[in-house]
Structures are given as C-alpha cells and as structure tokens.
Amino acid sequence: MKPLLDLDLLNTFAVVVEVGGFKEASSRLYRSQAAVSMQIKRLEEHLGHRLLERSNQGIRLTEPGKTLLGYIDRLLRLNNETLSALSLEPLRGQVHFGIPTDYAQTFLQQFLPRIRDAFPELVPRVTCGRSRRLREMVNTGELDVAIVTSEPQFEPEQRLWSEALCWYASSSLSVTGEDTLPVALLESDCALRDMAATDLKQASLNYEAVLTSTDVDNLYAAVESGMAMALLPESSVISPKVRPVRLNQMPGQRQLTMNIITAGTLSSSFNEPLHECLLAAARATHDRAAARSG
Numbered sequence: 001m002k003p004l005l006d007l008d009l010l011n012t013f014a015v016v017v018e019v020g021g022f023k024e025a026s027s028r029l030y031r032s033q034a035a036v037s038m039q040i041k042r043l044e045e046h047l048g049h050r051l052l053e054r055s056n057q058g059i060r061l062t063e064p065g066k067t068l069l070g071y072i073d074r075l076l077r078l079n080n081e082t083l084s085a086l087s088l089e090p091l092r093g094q095v096h097f098g099i100p101t102d103y104a105q106t107f108l109q110q111f112l113p114r115i116r117d118a119f120p121e122l123v124p125r126v127t128c129g130r131s132r133r134l135r136e137m138v139n140t141g142e143l144d145v146a147i148v149t150s151e152p153q154f155e156p157e158q159r160l161w162s163e164a165l166c167w168y169a170s171s172s173l174s175v176t177g178e179d180t181l182p183v184a185l186l187e188s189d190c191a192l193r194d195m196a197a198t199d200l201k202q203a204s205l206n207y208e209a210v211l212t213s214t215d216v217d218n219l220y221a222a223v224e225s226g227m228a229m230a231l232l233p234e235s236s237v238i239s240p241k242v243r244p245v246r247l248n249q250m251p252g253q254r255q256l257t258m259n260i261i262t263a264g265t266l267s268s269s270f271n272e273p274l275h276e277c278l279l280a281a282a283r284a285t286h287d288r289a290a291a292r293s294g
Contacts, residue, residue, distance in 0.1 A: 003046060005046075005075065006042075006043070006046070007075065007076065009039050009042060009043040009046070010043070010068075010072050010075060010076065011139070011140055012025070012029060012036060012039040012043075013039075013040060013043055013051065013065075013068070013069075013072065014069065014072045014073075014076070014136070014139060015028050015136065015140070016036065016040060016059065017052075017059070017061065017065075017069060018132065018136050019189075020058055020059065020189075021058055022036050022037050022040075022059075028136075047064070047068070049062070049064035049065075050062050050065075051064055052065055073139055073154075076139050076140070076141075077139070077264045078264070082264075093121075093122065093123060094122075094123045094124075094125050095122050095123070095125065095144050095145070095266065096125045096126075096127065096142065096143045096144045096145075097124055097125065097126050097127070097143065097144065097146065098126075098128075098129065098134035098137060098138065098143040098145070098146030098147065099111075099126055099127070099128050099134075099146075099147055100128070100129070100130070100131055100134070100147055100148070100149070100258070101128045101129060101130065101214070101215065102215065102216040102217070102233075102236070103147070103258070104126075104128040106285050107147075107281060107282070107285045108126065110280075110281035110282075110284040110285050111277065111278065111281035112124060114277040114280055114281055115277050118273050118274075118276075118277055119270075119273070127142075127143060130189065130190050131147075131148040131149040131151075131190075131191055132148075132189055132191070133189075134147075135154075138261050138262070138263045139263070141263050141265055143263060144266050145260065145261070145262050145263070145266070145274065145278075146261055146262075147160060147258055147259070147260055147278070147282075148258070148259055148260075148261055149191040149192070149256065149257070149258060149259075150256075150257035150259050151191050157259035157260065157261055158259055158260045158261075158275065159257055159258075159259055160258045160259060160260050160278060160279065160282040161257070161258055161282045161283070161285075162255045162256065162257040162258070163233050163234050163235055163255070163256055164233070164234040164253050164254070164255065164256070165195070165231065165232070165233055165234070165253070165254050165256040166231070166232065166234065166244045166245075166252070166253045166254075167199070167230070167232075167244065167247075167250055168223050168229065168230060168231075168232050168237055168242050168243065168245060169223060169229035169230075169242070169243065169245050170223055170224055170225065170226040170241050170242055170243075171241050171242075171243055172226040172241070173226045173227075173228075173229065175229055175245050175247065176247075179206075180206045180208055181206065181207040181208070181229060182207070182208055182210040182227065182228040182229065183196070183200070183207045183208070183209055183210065183228050183229055183230060184209070184210065184211040184212070184213070184219040184222040184223060184227070184228035184229070184230040185197075185209050185211070185212050185219070185230070186212070186213065186214065186216070186219065187212055187213065187214050192216075192231060192256075195231060196231040199231065199250060199251055203247070203249035203250050204249065205247075205249055205250075210222070210227060210228050211227065211228055216232065216233070216236050217236070219232060219236075220232060220236045220237065220242075223242055224239050224241065224242055229245055233256050258282070260278055
C-alpha cells in the first residue's frame with residue numbers, strides 16, 4: 001500500500017512556495033522557521049524526492065515539486081468539501097469572504113445587502129487583500145469564498161466579470177518610445193504587477209518606476225497628475241484627461257477577468273444562491289463603474 005499524504009505538510013509546502021521562502025512562511029503559518037523547515041524535510045523524506053532547491057537567492061521548485069504543487073489545491077479543497085458534506089450545520093453563523101482591495105468599496109455596497117436578504121441568519125466576515133493572498137487563505141480554509149484575478153496557472157474557475165485592461169497616461173505626459181518612461185506599479189506578488197512587468201520587458205523600453213503602491217487608486221492618481229503611466233483596469237479611469245497609451249512596442253487592450261473560488265467549507269445548498277448574490281453584485285458594480293468612467 002502506498003503511503004498516505006499528510007495534508008498539514010502539503011499546506012506548509014504550498015505556503016512556502018506561495019510566499020517564496022521559509023522565513024515568510026513561518027510568519028504566515030504562526031510557526032518557527034525551524035518548524036517549517038522540518039515539515040518540508042519530513043514531506044521530502046515521505047515522498048522520496050527533493051521538492052525545493054535552496055540558495056541565497058531564495059527557493060526554486062524541482063520537477064517533483066512542480067508536480068506536487070499541481071495537486072495540492074485539489075487535495076486541500078477536497079478535504080474541506082468532505083468535512084462540509086458531513087456537517088449538518090444550518091446556514092447561519094459566520095461566513096468568511098475575501099474581496100480584492102481595489103474593488104472592495106463599491107462591491108461591498110452591492111453585495112452585503114443582497115447576502116443579508118438571502119441569508120438573514122448569516123454573519124458575513126470580510127477580508128480585503130491581494131488576489132494571491134486571498135487564494136492562499138481559501139486553500140487553508142481561512143476564507144470560505146473569495147473573488148480573485150484570473151491567472152492561467154490555475155485550473156478553470158467560475159467567472160464573475162471581465163473588463164478592459166490597458167496602459168494609460170495623462171494627456172499632459174509626453175509618452176514616446178525614445179525617452180525613459182515614468183511608470184507607476186503595484187507592489188510585488190500581484191498579478192497586475194506581473195502583467196505590467198512582462199509588458200515592459202517584452203517591449204524592451206527604458207523605464208523608471210516613479211511610484212509603487214498596494215492600491216490601484218494611487219496608481220491612477222499618479223497617472224491623472226501626469227506623473228506616470230500605468231497598466232489599469234478601465235473601471236478605474238474617470239477623467240477625460242487620461243487616455244490609452246499608443247506605442248507600437250506595447251500590447252493593446254486586453255481583458256482582466258475576476259473569478260470566484262471556494263474552499264469547499266460551505267454546504268452545497270448554499271453555493272448556488274451565494275453565487276447568484278455575487279453575480280448580481282458584480283453586475284451592479286461593473287455597471288456603476290462603467291457609468292462613472294463613461
């Protein structure tokens with residue numbers, strides 16, 4: 001008989017990979033760095049493969065590590081779904097939602113009244129953060145449901161909404177491919193930051209990051225003031241002075257898609273009406289943003 005996998009060890013491995021190191025993972029998991037390292041060692045011994053290469057530059061997945069990572073999300077969610085299926089708890093009490101920071105204010109105004117009407121005995125608890133952090137919290141069961149940015153490395157997810165994504169600059173900012181471009185970027189470990197960095201690298205343009213922030217609104221403020229150009233979702237653009245950047249080296253307009261993911265911690269009877277509330281709130285949020293930017 002083949003050995004059984006330890007879900008706690010798998011979760012630790014997933015967090016180490018997500019945050020990029022043992023020190024960062026120890027803070028996230030509320031364990032010592034030595035304990036995290038020991039758990040990874042136990043997992044490697046259990047599987048008979050080295051999963052991570054360690055160096056002064058950080059960690060790197062080995063081929064067996066990449067294979068394992070591809071299964072972990074499904075294993076952790078199946079664990080949560082199994083526990084949920086065996087629970088007879090009614091649809092009341094706390095439910096933990098994850099909402100991307102940049103959409104939180106307008107989305108919550110639409111979502112919370114709908115969820116209270118549909119499930120008056122539920123007590124919503126909301127965490128706002130970056131999509132990748134929210135994904136991790138769903139996988140560990142800290143969140144029951146989250147809205148996240150679609151990324152190609154994740155298996156198909158339920159789409160909530162899409163909107164145009166484009167590089168923008170103020171009409172007062174001269175943007176040419178000959179000068180060093182001033183750009184505003186989100187901080188690291190963010191899908192939108194990665195897209196922007198890829199665009200700039202592939203375009204082989206000289207640029208300088210003149211502003212970094214955790215908040216898209218701050219990027220937009222830098223763009224509107226003429227300080228920088230930035231990759232922004234269309235819904236964030238409200239001034240007629242801000243226009244799409246037209247450079248041959250840069251990609252044109254594309255789509256930013258937001259999806260819903262669940263931890264499997266909730267009763268299946270809750271999922272369909274919950275999704276309806278989320279979809280209705282998403283449509284209302286998108287329509288409101290479109291009206292504002294139009």
